[in-house]
Amino acid sequence: MGRPRREPGQRSTRDRILQVSIVLFTDQGFANTSFRNIADALGLTESAIYRHFANKDEVLDTILDQFQDQIYQPLPSPPKGGADGSLIANILTGLPRLLLTQPLFLQTSRLLLGELQHNERIRSFVKEAFVIRANTYVESLIQEISDSSVTAVQEKSIALMVNSFRFGWVYSTFVLQSPTLNDLPELERELNDISNFLDQAISNQIIRQDSQR
Helix, strand or coil: CCCCCCCCCCCCHHHHHHHHHHHHHHHHCCCCCCHHHHHHHHCCCHHHHHCCCCCHHHHHHHHHHHHHHHHCCCCCCCCCCCCCCCHHHHHHCCHHHHHHHCHHHHHHHHHHHHCCCCCHHHHHHHHHHHHHHHHHHHHHHHHHHCCCCCCHHHHHHHHHHHHHHHHHHHHHHHHCCCCCHHHHHHHHHHHHHHHHHHHHHHHHHHHHHHHCC
């Protein structure tokens, strides 16, 4: 007999394995989760898991690859009256909507931040994706919208400040707390206010440095 046909809209076994693994790795820790745990949570045999993944490291690598594909997609647009089109607002204000409307993305974020100190593979991934590549990404955005008065040093400083804040805010808001969609308007307002403050502070600093040249 062949494999049962998957109904339209039904997730594949591979996708289900990945989704359950994300939850178990987050709740129990990567080191404490076995293929038996994953199989039991899905109502499958271990051999069914091995048909898709050779080991836990391959599961984790697949999760990280999929997550990385999503990180630098354009953020959801904030509601009218929210972000004013400024650089910092465009980088930050879409974060709550992204995290609260894509549960798997949020769960993976919690997995990465929770396992950061315990898993070298995850630590290396976070450093590359959220520090090195993120700073380069924000610097490129600054270059696109800024004039020649913004120096390379300023671009690096702004990128470091924005990404440091973004990382800390996501951790304190979505790992240490558990907001819901009901909290979305307040979170968007909060980030919009912070974005406006940062934009003003950055503009004032650039103007002050230019006047001293």
